[in-house]
Amino acid sequence: MGAITWEVSGSQGFETAWAEQEDGVLRARGRAVGTVPEPYWISYELETAEGFVTRRLSVTAEAEAGTRSLDLLHDGQGRWTANGEPLPDVDGALDCDLGLCPLTNTMPVLRHGLHLASGEREFLMAWVSVPDLAVRPSRQTYTHLGPGRVRFASGDFRSDLEFDEEGYVVEYPSLATRLTAR
Template identity: 75%
Template sequence: MPTSHVITWEVSGSKGVETAWIELGADALRAHGRAVGTVPEPYWISYELDTADAFVTRRLHVTAESADGVRTLDLRHDGAGRWTANGEHQADVDGALDCDLGLCPLTNTMPVLRHGLHRRPGERELLMAWVSVPDLTPVASRQTYTHLGPGLTRFVSGDFRRDIRFDDDGFVVDYPGLATRLG
């Protein structure tokens, strides 16, 4: 039976805040969230995230509003490795299992839960469909997650490296330089 969570983070990376309402099952999650940030420019974000078995992203629907107007992204994974963004094939991210919404601590949860990296030893190099904020452009991103100890996982992407603290359910508690859970 799914458990419900409501989590709010102070997002230092955007000088803003995010709240996510999450339904977590044994191997899938559904969530919707809202975020406001001031970096790289003032913006509002709303998103819906659905995963399938093994926490594989099925759909990320995001709306962003900034001084440049309103943008929407409907990012979909077909379950066989193929991705589309607003109906257009995204060949550079084909093969990825996860989305990674920029400045959003929730999207670090799926790969950590799938591989149990917040609880047991291991390391995984992953291809992600990373979405920049607030322009909502999806791009391929190579990321590595390494278990360092109970609740502590190292995240590396290019020259960027952070040791992220997760709770027992796999949600970010502290992501230095990006987000800290409130409450």
């Protein structure tokens, strides 16, 4: 399991994730500290099923208002629950996207090899805002631009991301820059 640390300009903070991939499965745990939109700490654990499809994201966030927890589960059939409550707005999504977290851009890129080969894919994501941990649907498009380069788009937002050969974010303009190699 290798550690990756990013400076997260989007939160004016830092994140470290310990991640491992094996047989199309990603497991990771991470911690982040940020000051935007307010000072917070985050701890998370992420587990995918085969094909890098999210199985579970467990997150704890601590901010001035107190501590919140989210247990986001995907049943493998396209249905999601948050702390046991159904989330019909994100039915059909295969991935979670933890806000201000560069690690969660890895799953769709790896599943479709978009950091290595041409293609464009549109996804529905179970997007988790930070630090309130609210889950909302998010339509996102990933487009291969060249080896290790993928354009991320959601609504009016666009950013050209750089990935390493393993599918982890190296540079996410306006969000994060990796400080350590795996």
